[in-house]
Amino acid sequence: MSISFERVGRGVPGGPYADRSARNRPLRKLPWSCRRSAAARPSRVASIPGVSRSGHAGNHDGKAAVVLVNCAGGRELEIVREILTGPLKTPTILIRQADLHSTPMALDVDTGLLDVAGQRVRPAVVWVRHAAACALVAQAEPAGSVTPLQAAAWSGFLQQVASTATTALPGSTLVGPGQLAQARRLGVRTPRTVVTNHVPTGTRGLGTPRVIVKTQDFRLFEPDRRNWSRWLPSVIGPDPVPGSHPVADDPLVGHPDVGHPVVVQEYLGGARELRVYHLGGGICAFEVDKPDPSSLMTDPGSVTVRRVSCPPAAADAVRALCAAWNLRYGAFDLLVPDTGEPVFLEANPDGDWLWFERRARWHGVSFMAAVMVRELFLRTS
Known part of the structure; x- marks a missing residue:
């Protein structure tokens, strides 16, 4: 498959929404706690014949594999693929948006086998990001190269691929303000x-x-x-x-x-702002301090990000929402006022994390994401 890096918007240089193809480098060294976690999980599937460490399958017998589909923006799934095929030794295919238009693909609806450029695998775990038709149109390179009809067809195809897998990520949840009404019914405070x-x-x-x-x-x-x-x-x-x-x-x-x-x-002024990641039951949190609500887009250098322990009440709220929504992965935005009761703002099932990791100089989210996928693969395959 062809290799290309996508972007979400032409963001402010150095910001979380910039063109990140040249900035988000592969992880060179995992945190000590992450390295210990990797060692503690012996691999039961060292390799699959015909699937190389770079993630390409070369046989036609439909061996189980992880399929990552990154339709627009960032290198999050690129990093996950590197960890999976490296220390976690998990057969993985990564499909980028450019591959949708340059690489022959076929899904056998009867058998569930996916053929990518003549390489046939059985998707055990599928993680698709940013596959909405309108996003595929907006993020096409070059601009205007994807029609609404083509985007709708690809969006439907990727949904079908995910439906054939034993486990699909990120999971299911309502996107948008409707999340707030559901959260309130579950007893979680919202603005x-x-x-x-x-x-x-x-x-x-x-x-x-x-x-x-x-x-x-x-x-x-x-x-x-x-x-x-x-x-x-x-x-x-x-x-x-x-x-x-x-x-x-x-x-x-x-x-x-x-x-x-x-x-x-x-508007709830003066409250702590948290970005909380839920990864298969695991929780990690960053505290975000910015002078203005638009600073992430207009002046990312003014934004401070710190790795923090997630307050128990916030972690409980996130886990309750993920359980109710069958959401395995999500990036949650929360406020914690002086009263200590967390206020839920939004859950993004396609939320980025690399920028927050770099700002906090802590790369645990990437490793937790890869371990989550690895454990799901072992269960399903």
């Missing part, structure tokens, strides 16, 4: 939220002094960061947060009419 195409109307419905206005996933569906300014998150109210990205063309509350639904949410 007051309205989805609206008219910010003043939404703000009146909330009745809070400050709100934050967000367009979800705009980085994925708008690859040109020159168009990002109108979608950046912003805090608005009687006393705007200093440095907050200005969105208001109405003197009181913001866009009088944005033309598409946005999320208008109660």
Whole structure:
């Protein structure tokens, strides 16, 4: 298969949404705790004949393998593949977005065998990231090279590949503000939220002094960061947060009419912000300190990321949500106010992690992701 690196948006240099093909280098040295974990898990499947360490199958008997599909952005699954085929010695195929258009593939619906450029495997574990049709269109290289019809066909094909596997990652969950209603029913605290195409109307419905206005996933569906300014998150109210990205063309509350639904949410200032990763039951957390809600996109150098112990209440909330949603992997955004009760903001089943690892100088998420896949492979194959 061809080798190419994809990107999510043309981000700020050094930021989490930059073109990361040249920046995210393979892990050179795993943390000591991770190396001990690897040694503690002896491999029962050293190799499969015809599958090389680079992840390519060369036989036609349908041996079990891990199939990773990275449709847009980052090198997360590239790193997972390197660990799987290296220290964890797990047969793995990585399919990138460029391979969708350059490599012959066939899925035998009756047998579940996947043929990639004449290399036939039986998908035991499949992890697909960013396979929505609209994301495939937006992230195509070169721009405009994928039509909506082609994107819909590929999205359906990848869903079918995942459905043939014994285990599919990341799992199933509702994406978007609907997560908040489900979280509340499970007893997890959430901010007051309205989805609206008219910010003043939404703000009146909330009745809070400050709100934050967000367009979800705009980085994925708008690859040109020159168009990002109108979608950046912003805090608005009687006393705007200093440095907050200005969105208001109405003197009181913001866009009088944005033309598409946005999320208008109660703003909880002063709370700790956590990025919590759930990986097959394992939990790791980073504390994120940024001067403004848009800083990750506009000034990533001003953002501080620290590896921290996840507060027990936050870990319990994340595990409860993942159990209810059958979600094996997820990147959770949480706030922890002075009261200590975590506030759930969002769970992203395709959330990146390499940028947070680099900023915190701790690479445990990558290793935990690979170990999670390895253990699922051993169970299913």
